[in-house]
């Protein structure tokens with residue numbers, strides 16, 4: 001395929017210094033006054049308010065930072081049909097985990113060829129359904145999956161998910177998916193033996209990844225694997241650098257522009273005819289939304305202050321349970337004290353924050369506003385214990 005050798009990928013020495021990469025660009029968030037008004041006007045249950053104008057701006061910013069890369073939005077981050085439509089209308093492709101997500105996109109008129117099936121384990125009938133609808137690209141990370149996809153759809157274009165470092169990611173995804181060195185060798189040999197069109201490589205650096213070097217390492221590894229695949233008689237022609245692009249909460253983040261510099265340089269080792277895509281989820285929708293819920297009640301237990309919200313880990317506030325720290329606002333201004341924050345259900349796991357510093361005078365009925373929460377909130381929510389799903393209110397602050 002005439003690729004430039006892997007050794008031309010930039011060296012470690014030219015990586016940006018860690019102290020230069022954080023918070024180097026302004027970030028935009030949904031206007032707080034608009035959120036506050038929305039809560040005052042009508043409140044029946046927790047809601048996410050999301051501004052499609054910001055979604056569009058983030059898509060543009062992603063493309064400007066990495067012009068060679070086509071973003072394929074990860075539907076799982078926020079599958080609201082109005083958000084999906086905005087992304088589709090503005091030229092995004094998509095990545096799906098299930099046929100339900102596929103149906104959402106098809107209903108919006110998204111061409112199946114724009115949709116990548118990036119779940120490394122798929123039921124046979126899901127593969128058959130996607131194939132019948134015209135989906136061309138299927139991820140695999142094992143010989144078992146490769147065989148299954150091939151049996152159901154012999155002409156599928158398969159792409160191999162490889163394990164790469166998730167160091168510095170607030171929501172790591174390593175440890176479940178991704179072929180290791182031995183399995184990669186097996187997969188390449190199997191594809192070659194069985195004339196499977198193993199056509200690409202993908203990896204995921206971990207969600208909310210604050211370490212741009214993870215992408216460099218992944219791209220370099222993919223570059224070396226392209227050579228190995230060519231040697232095995234395969235035709236690698238697609239690189240998918242996955243998701244993970246962070247948004248600002250409490251900890252500093254490298255901007256998309258800084259990540260873009262690292263990625264763009266690493267991509268120079270790939271010839272121009274290699275198609276490069278990415279699967280941003282959080283980056284495109286998080287900053288566009290505020291999640292709003294209410295204090296149900298407070299209590300003192302064992303000398304500690306507890307606060308119960310009407311949305312907890314089953315109602316959309318789940319990422320805090322793995323350590324993600326949101327910026328939380330309210331309408332009180334008392335001195336901050338440590339609170340244990342729980343959801344409304346009877347389940348003892350429904351505790352979303354411990355020792356979170358929030359105003360001491362918060363009380364029953366107060367609104368809680370969680371900033372930059374457009375991703376992985378409503379998408380995770382269930383009706384466990386009979387509590388309602390959060391509402392999703394979509395606005396378009398630029399009015400189109």
Ligand SMILES: Cc1ncc(COP(=O)(O)O)c(C=O)c1O
Nearest residue numbers: 074118207243244279280281282
């Ligand atoms: C296969 C795949 N692609 C993309 C994403 C999106 O990741 P993020 O929202 O961190 O960009 C995920 C998230 O879990 C994923 O599993």
